Amino acid sequence: MKAVLRVVEPGLFTTVQDLGRPNAIAAGVPPGGAMDRFAHRAANLLVGNAEIDATLECTLSGPHLRAEHACIVAITGADFEPRINGTQVANWTGIFVSPGDRLTFGARRAGGRAYIAVAGGLEGDRWLGSASTNLMAARGGMHGRNLKAGDQLTTAREASRPAVSGHHLPERLRPRYTDHTLFAIAGPHIKRLDAESRRLLFGATFNVSREADRMGYRLDGPRLATSGDELLSFGLAAGAIQVPRAGQPILLMADHQTAGGYPVVATVVSASLQVAGQLVPGDELRFAEVTIERARQMRQSQAAALDSLRDDLR
Amino acid sequence: MRIHALGDTALLAELGTRLDTALNTRAIALAAALKKRRDVRQAIAGYASVTVHFDPEQATPDSLGAAIKRLAAKRPPMAEPGRLHRIPVIYRGPDLEEVAEKLKLTPQRVAEIHSRPIYRVFLVGFVPGWAYMGPLPEELELQRRHVPRTLVPAGSVAIAGRQTGIYPLPSPGGWHLIGSTSVKLFLPDRDPPCLFRAGDRVKFFASTT
Numbered sequence: 001m002k003a004v005l006r007v008v009e010p011g012l013f014t015t016v017q018d019l020g021r022p023n024a025i026a027a028g029v030p031p032g033g034a035m036d037r038f039a040h041r042a043a044n045l046l047v048g049n050a051e052i053d054a055t056l057e058c059t060l061s062g063p064h065l066r067a068e069h070a071c072i073v074a075i076t077g078a079d080f081e082p083r084i085n086g087t088q089v090a091n092w093t094g095i096f097v098s099p100g101d102r103l104t105f106g107a108r109r110a111g112g113r114a115y116i117a118v119a120g121g122l123e124g125d126r127w128l129g130s131a132s133t134n135l136m137a138a139r140g141g142m143h144g145r146n147l148k149a150g151d152q153l154t155t156a157r158e159a160s161r162p163a164v165s166g167h168h169l170p171e172r173l174r175p176r177y178t179d180h181t182l183f184a185i186a187g188p189h190i191k192r193l194d195a196e197s198r199r200l201l202f203g204a205t206f207n208v209s210r211e212a213d214r215m216g217y218r219l220d221g222p223r224l225a226t227s228g229d230e231l232l233s234f235g236l237a238a239g240a241i242q243v244p245r246a247g248q249p250i251l252l253m254a255d256h257q258t259a260g261g262y263p264v265v266a267t268v269v270s271a272s273l274q275v276a277g278q279l280v281p282g283d284e285l286r287f288a289e290v291t292i293e294r295a296r297q298m299r300q301s302q303a304a305a306l307d308s309l310r311d312d313l314r
Numbered sequence: 315m316r317i318h319a320l321g322d323t324a325l326l327a328e329l330g331t332r333l334d335t336a337l338n339t340r341a342i343a344l345a346a347a348l349k350k351r352r353d354v355r356q357a358i359a360g361y362a363s364v365t366v367h368f369d370p371e372q373a374t375p376d377s378l379g380a381a382i383k384r385l386a387a388k389r390p391p392m393a394e395p396g397r398l399h400r401i402p403v404i405y406r407g408p409d410l411e412e413v414a415e416k417l418k419l420t421p422q423r424v425a426e427i428h429s430r431p432i433y434r435v436f437l438v439g440f441v442p443g444w445a446y447m448g449p450l451p452e453e454l455e456l457q458r459r460h461v462p463r464t465l466v467p468a469g470s471v472a473i474a475g476r477q478t479g480i481y482p483l484p485s486p487g488g489w490h491l492i493g494s495t496s497v498k499l500f501l502p503d504r505d506p507p508c509l510f511r512a513g514d515r516v517k518f519f520a521s522t523t
Contacts (some may be wrong), residue, residue: 007364022356022367027506028439028482128505136483137442137502188318188326230475232333233437233446235358235365237324259446260438266322272368292375295322299370 003152004118008102009064010148016141018054020254021130029041029283030255031238032132032140035113035214035277038302042232042293043045043117045309046074046094046167048160053121055130056143056153058114060280062105063147065116066096068144071155072119072163078111078154078278093168111177112280119163135256147199173305175274180285182251183272187241189231189263197224201241201265201287206249208283215253217279223247226263231241233261239268239276241287251276271298315386317379325477327382330362331448331485333476336437337362342513343390358511361436361446361462394433396435396513399482402521403429403471407491409459413473416456424492425520427451428471433478435514443482443500446466447516450476462488469494471518496523 017040019031023188034040034057041051062080067212075082075093082089089095093276097103103113124131124141133141142151160238184202186285193201206221224247235258236242242250242262251268253276268276291299318326327344330337341359348366349434353373358365367379381450383493389520405425414421433447440446450473463486466472470481472489481487482499 024507026438026512027508028442028444029443029507067349096465125501128507137500137507139502145366185321187321188328231332232361233361233439234326234328234360234363235437236441237320237365237367239321257440259437260356264320264326267319267324269322271322276321292319292322296370299322 001302002069003154004120005065005099005153006068007063007147007151008066010062010146010151011058011105012061013059014056014063014147015133016124017132018055018130018134019052021128024128025235025258028258029128029137030134030215030258032134032255034115034131035254036077036115038274038306039115041112042092042169042187042309043074043076044121045306046076046092046169047072047117047119048164049117049121052154053205055122056116056125056147057291058116060108060112062114063104065072065153067099067101067103069099071097072159073097073103074117075108076115076169078114079109080215081109082108092170092174093104094165096165105243111278112283113244116301118153118155119159123154123156124165125151141251167309168307169305173308177275177278179285180275180279181288182268182276182285183199183290183295184239184241184268184287184296185292186289187264187266189226190265192226192228192263193265194225194227197226200224202289203286204282205286208279208281210281210284212279212281213254216250216252216256219249219251224249224265226265228263231261231263233259236260236264237267239270239273240264240270241266253277269295269298271295271302274302315383317382318413319375320478321363323364324367325375325378325382325385325410326365328363333361333436335434339385339393339513340390341358343393344386345384346381351381359437359441359465370508397511398515398517399510400517400519401495401497402523403493403495403518404494404522405520406492407470409491411458412494413490417454419453424454427453428473428478428492429518429520431517435510435512438508438510438513441483443486445479445499445510446477447479449479450477450478455514456490458488459490462486466491467494469496471495487490
């Protein structure tokens with residue numbers, strides 16, 4: 001379609017993401033997709049897109065984009081103080097942008113990953129059913145890489161009519177990115193932890209180490225002692241907390257390895273993966289054990305928040 | 315069989331804990347049967363397990379767990395023999411001499427033993443195109459390297475424990491590198507993007523090119 005935005009500065013690490021390629025797991029390809037799917041979905045709904053449309057995922061800092069055509073954008077997720085032509089604009093809100101307008105960002109106030117949706121959905125290279133960027137395979141999104149200055153962003157199709165700005169997600173329905181409690185369900189190998197390590201898992205404070213990216217986060221903090229024979233490799237899931245022999249836990253994220261043999265002592269529930277997806281090196285976090293039933297309630301209240309956006313647009 | 319929660323939208327069904335062709339055959343058949351269900355988004359066979367990603371609006375862990383047990387109790391259909399791949403290997407890997415020394419064999423003999431069996435692809439995973447293959451003959455059984463390499467070249471043929479594998483992409487790795495192959499395992503522009511599938515068979519042969 002048409003080039004709607006030009007990349008003046010790409011930001012620290014900005015990639016095209018959608019909801020990933022779950023059907024490729026059997027080939028060992030990470031599922032990928034937005035780290036914070038709630039923010040990704042909300043951004044799309046705010047501009048009248050489908051939830052599966054591609055958005056930009058901006059890590060730690062935002063890009064500088066120049067509008068080539070009139071369009072509607074929405075910025076969700078982390079608060080990097082978005083601005084249009086230097087004037088601060090609201091997060092979680094659909095905004096009209098005119099040709100020549102400049103979208104820039106200020107300081108990082110909360111969260112680690114902001115999402116930018118454009119009405120019509122962003123165009124990206126499709127690979128195995130998804131436009132999500134996979135750096136290892138150098139496929140998907142913007143030619144399998146993060147954005148660089150000079151890139152042109154095009155929309156996948158005409159935006160739906162009439163164009164409406166001002167849709168927003170009320171504050172009370174937004175995730176609280178400053179609360180880093182991740183709710184988790186005890187995992188298949190929880191019994192391999194000794195009593196003290198189990199207490200630490202669901203009680204101690206951990207820090208996201210410098211070894212943290214879209215694949216997963218190594219966590220600094222107390223070491224967790226596991227016992228037992230080596231496990232045969234099995235299929236993994238995002239949110240799984242692996243504990244290698246040395247005892248430093250790893251929280252698996254969107255681009256996680258598809259199989260592994262380390263004990264999985266707990267798994268972060270889907271409603272908490274959004275907050276997990278906002279974490280960056282240095283952030284503190286803790287795990288709190290929940291039941292499947294509680295996880296269901298949390299999931300449903302997030303779905304209801306997104307449904308309210310959909311109703312809003314009718 | 316034991317069924318564990320893997321968060322609120324996935325289950326891990328363990329059929330056993332042994333590296334065993336019959337268990338793996340059952341896991342692959344169970345994953346195939348589960349994939350046909352509407353409440354199942356994805357089912358991935360491990361060595362002796364199946365990881366099942368489900369739609370939490372259509373199934374509960376209890377209802378799906380019961381269905382998994384029912385399906386696993388059925389006799390699996392006769393597994394067809396997997397596709398057979400013949401893979402040329404130059405047995406000149408950087409660890410070949412050391413491996414031979416540790417096993418009290420000659421490098422030549424390590425190559426002969428490694429290329430003797432027809433291996434089974436137990437699962438594809440970890441990184442794109444990686445296949446866990448085995449069982450490796452006991453004569454070649456070694457623990458992983460104490461210090462993993464930070465970069466293993468693509469195409470490296472490696473062994474560890476009772477397993478063998480080929481690195482599809484340049485990546486870190488702790489297995490012993492005994493050779494290399496020019497065959498490409500990761501085929502990003504094909505769907506599926508890998509040469510091997512779970513259940514396939516692989517025969518290595520010594521080559522000079």
